[in-house]
Amino acid sequence: MTLEDRREMPTVYEPAEDSRLLADTAVERVDGGVALEVGVGFGYVAAQVASATETRVVGCDINPEACVRAREAGIETVRSNLTDPFAADSFDVVLFNPPYLPTPPEEEWDDPLEHALSGGEDGRRVIRPFLDDLGRVLRPAGRCLLLVSSLTDIDAVVKLAADAGFESREVAEESFPFERLVVLEITHANS
Amino acid sequence: MKESLLDILCCPLDKGDLELEVIREDDDEILEGRLLCEECGEEYPIEDGIPNLLPPDMRDEAAA
Numbered sequence: 001m002t003l004e005d006r007r008e009m010p011t012v013y014e015p016a017e018d019s020r021l022l023a024d025t026a027v028e029r030v031d032g033g034v035a036l037e038v039g040v041g042f043g044y045v046a047a048q049v050a051s052a053t054e055t056r057v058v059g060c061d062i063n064p065e066a067c068v069r070a071r072e073a074g075i076e077t078v079r080s081n082l083t084d085p086f087a088a089d090s091f092d093v094v095l096f097n098p099p100y101l102p103t104p105p106e107e108e109w110d111d112p113l114e115h116a117l118s119g120g121e122d123g124r125r126v127i128r129p130f131l132d133d134l135g136r137v138l139r140p141a142g143r144c145l146l147l148v149s150s151l152t153d154i155d156a157v158v159k160l161a162a163d164a165g166f167e168s169r170e171v172a173e174e175s176f177p178f179e180r181l182v183v184l185e186i187t188h189a190n191s
Numbered sequence: 192m193k194e195s196l197l198d199i200l201c202c203p204l205d206k207g208d209l210e211l212e213v214i215r216e217d218d219d220e221i222l223e224g225r226l227l228c229e230e231c232g233e234e235y236p237i238e239d240g241i242p243n244l245l246p247p248d249m250r251d252e253a254a255a
Contacts, residue, residue: 034199058196062249067241076196078242084203085235085244091199 012066013116015044017174018181022097022147023048025172025183029145030055033092036137038082038130041066041116043073045095050075055093060086063112082130086137094138097147098126123152124160131164135188143187145171150180157184165189192242193220202228202235203246209235 015023023045026035031053037046040059050057059070060080070077078085083094099116102123119125127146134144144166148157158168165188172183200209207230214237215223224237226244235244243250 058199062245064241064243068239071239071241076193078192078196078200078244080203080244081246081249084246085200087199087201088206 011112012063012069013039013041013113015042017176018097018147018149019044021172021174021181022095022145022183026093026095026145027052029171029185030093033142034058034090035093035095036060036083036086036091037075038094038096039066039098039116040070040075040077041097043070043075043077045097046070046075047073049095062115065112066116082126083133083137088136089139090137092139092142094134094142094144096130096144098130100124100127100147100149100152102151119152122156123149124156127152127157128160131160131166131186134186135165138188140188143185146184146186148182148184150182151178154180154182154184161186162189192237192240196242197226200226200242200244202230202233203244204228204233205230207231 026049035055035057037059040046040061046057046059049055059075059077061067062081067077067079100119100123101117103118148154161168166186167189168184168186170182171185174181207228209226210229212225213221222240226235
């Protein structure tokens with residue numbers, strides 16, 4: 001589906017295949033501790049993890065309507081830009097299904113769903129600053145589960161993570177006609 | 192927000208600790224209030240139970 005096709009949709013990103021893959025993977029691999037879901041949206045992934053595991057799940061989103069929706073789904077939610085307002089070493093788990101669709105500048109439009117979908121020209125506009133701050137908020141033995149699409153260039157994301165001091169490995173994947181979705185488990189390189 | 196959330200929050204600008212001012216609360220959470228940075232003094236509102244910790248320059252323009 002292209003960004004154009006999404007224009008008729010509401011202003012908060014609705015759970016789709018990528019959300020489900022991330023939720024299923026998180027439920028399998030996470031149990032206990034404190035988790036943050038960045039870009040919590042409707043709270044689908046966060047609520048799955050909170051109900052299926054013994055994990056305290058906090059959500060954040062830049063979109064105020066998403067914050068309201070996630071809170072209605074029972075998730076403690078903070079309005080923020082990525083992990084900016086979270087204290088160092090706060091999380092055992094960070095979950096993120098980032099905006100990742102590569103989008104030419106002329107197709108960018110100015111609304112909240114653009115933030116939820118568009119990853120800029122290379123699809124990695126939001127992933128880059130996210131990885132830059134991840135090491136600060138993630139506990140030493142913590143891990144991040146990051147949803148990445150082949151459209152965003154998975155190897156390039158692994159390289160960005162390595163540059164930021166992390167190791168990455170694929171822990172789940174699902175193939176579709178036009179893309180492959182992968183969940184990367186990202187940990188501190190020295191852990 | 193629950194008061195316990197304060198343990199994992201900080202000022203988005205300088206990562207200073209935040210001080211909570213409660214305006215309205217119910218049995219389990221703060222519904223209206225303010226978070227004040229102990230370092231720079233910046234204020235962040237809590238409205239309808241949601242703390243807005245966007246830096247001030249993003250508060251109005253970002254994904255409204």
